[in-house]
Amino acid sequence: MTGRQIRPTRLQDRLVGFFVVLLMTVQLVSFLFIRYAIDHTAQNTMREELRVGSRVLKRILDQNNQELALATSVLTYDFGFRESIATRDRATILSTLGNHAARVKASGMAVIGLDGVVVADTLQDGATGKPYPFPNLVERAGQLGRASGVRVIGAKPYQIVVVPVLAPLPIAWVSMSFVIDDATARDLQRVATSDVSFVQVSGGEARILATTLGTLRRAQLAAAAGEVIATARDGATTRLGGDDYEVLATPLEDTGQVPIYAIVQRSTADGLTAYFLLEVILLIIAGLSLAVTLAGAIRIAGRITRPVTQLGAAAQEIERGNYAVRVGGESSDEIGELGRVFDRMAAGLAERDNMRDVLGKVASNEVVARLLEGGDIELGGEERDVTVMFTDIRNFTAIVERLTPDQSLQLLNEFLTVVSELIDAHGGVVDKYLGDGVMALFGAPVTREDDAQRALNCALEIRRRVEALGPVLAQRDLPHPQIGIGINTSRVIAGNIGSPSRLNYTVLGDGVNLASRLEGLTKRYHVGIVVGHATREKVRGIVWRELDKVRVRGKTVPERIFEPLAREGELAPEQAAHLARWHEALEMFRHRRWELAAAGFRELAPVPGYERITFLYLGYVRDLEANAPGEGWDAAFTLYEK
Amino acid sequence: MKSHSNRRAPPLFVAAMLASFAARAASVEITVTDSHGARIADAVVWAMPKAAAPQRPRREASVEQRDQRFSPLVTVVQTGTKVRFPNRDPVRHQVYSFSAAKPFEIKLYAGTSAPPILFDRPGEVVLGCNIHDDMLGYIYVVDTPWFAKTAADGATRIADLPGGDYELKVWHYAQSMPGEARAIRLRADETLAAALNVSLKAQPSRAGTR
Structure with missing residues (x-):
């Protein structure tokens, strides 16, 4: 039981702790894996989305191109338009161009003669009469029927489509321009689901031509664009103004001398939003499972430790002598078995204790203990020095003659109880009851130094108690009790005497008989206690009165006998x-x-x-x-x- | 095959007149090749007289539209000739040209209801149909009554030429530069053989539009 106090951690706590730590470890590891996977996936997903966005963007630009080319072709087939071109009247042509450009919401439209000289241009009036600045587009249109590309005019990028004016053979070229501005970028953003920027790089310097970004981000991208274009052809993570972005730069096709890139970008934080929710859900699940595990572990640990605690408490009860305690063992497991074994043990202990109790009543506790602990009960004896004491109530018959048998027995038992308790208290052993008398041993079965002294002290105490009993009996109108005690110390044979089925532990010898005789002599000398010489020699602190010398029949040496008068x-x-x-x-x-x-x-x-x-x-x-x-x-x- | 565009058989008196001329008229047998020496069809050849050409009444020419094509592809007429555009298709056509020699437009019509168009200036006239972008035809207007168009073998003949000095010229719709011109002198009853060369564009001029 002291072990508990030294180690305050309870088994239940340790079990629960183990399970919780185990689960938390597993969860932590899983969480880290999931986190890693999520981060990895998120980045891959974002990159893939950017790639898709980029492809979509290019596809849309391409489609726009085709649609614009188609629209332009259709426009140029317009008879009125062709008629107007055929007039060669610049003002008329310019007016027609403005009108037709508005039809397809083009930013500008120009007519180029078959000689490559601009006939009219709504975008740049000054270009008239000069060679068209993008002759390769015209050349390609001559070969393929139409050509398109992105070109920067002024500071703005334009998607330019060049088609011939057929009547039905080419009579001129028409170039239709569609500006790519922030509004275009925003349109593209809606399908690409990413921020879209168009960046021109010339002479190592990047310039944002159009973007969906705000002013601040635009400046940040402009600063980083050179590096982004160099590194993010297949996607990269870059830091813009303190935030992480996934970026992807794609060169636009056919942009003439100056490369133009479409940069799509998404904030990493935005991309992780969905995963953040997943993480929160995972954390909630982890918390719930932890709670369930905690509850389960407490319950299971309780199931294991409660019987153990009960067993401990029961063991304490048994330690205190309560053998009636039972723990029971309903379950079929080891703990149940332990409980059942414990109960059988308690029952066994109870039986043994009961036996000891019964034996203690019929025999001395010390004898019983010796018998129970000594294992085998053997016949036979040993020689040892024992002080034997006989007590007797002289006038018991006279005392009880006016009492009923029940009252007599009760009184006798009172006497015997007092005497037995005193013998016990002085380390003596009641050998047997002899009617109203008691035979007691000091020195058997356990020998001690002061056996004689204790025997004498016991006798003095008995004499005092019995004398004190006198007034009590006198009140009941009973005679004063006369006690007679004989004590002698001698070498005797001690052992179990009887048959194998029924034994008595007792002592035999002349000294024993002498002690009995000495008890008898108390009547003759009218004294309470008669002590043999051998005992007197072993006792200190007593004032003796020598009574006589007695010769036991058959013995030659007489025995001096004494009465202890006082301390x-x-x-x-x-x-x-x-x-x-x-x-x-x-x-x-x-x-x-x-x-x-x-x-x-x-x-x-x-x-x-x-x-x-x-x-x-x-x-x-x-x-x-x-x-x-x-x-x-x-x-x-x-x-x-x- | 006669290079004259008139398909109808000439009346007898015309035939007699021609026969009387023929007795004292020269003719030129011409083959046209490209720069690779291959003979080319539909090349227009004509002889421009140094002297004034006799004024003779023009006969109407016609360019049919059949199966959404101009037929023939190339037609040669003398200046002052009226050309009809009979529509043999079940759908209407709107024939036009933006060529400098004769810009014109015939509003949607069917059959032969359209009035003839007078081609009064020499030069190339590219024909198109405003509702059928694929339709393409050429009328080449020459300022001489002596002209012909090469057949599939790249050969043709200009007959009934009075003796005298001429400039022999060639045009092809796919030519990459003006064709060769050659001065010739014809005696009255002579038949001259001439070979003319014209460089063609490497590719058809309308490639890629459809």
């Missing part, structure tokens, strides 16, 4: 004095100084806590005075039975 420093000086007097008297007794011993016992007999023991010892003294003991007397009291 060191807690004993009142008066009590200390009594204790010292007691031990002095006991010493006298063991050295067969009956008189001195009896004097001590009698002295202490009225002191609370000494009544019973002095009574016992005064009885010993009387017996021993009556029957003097033998040489082997060791002042021990022999235990014949429990």
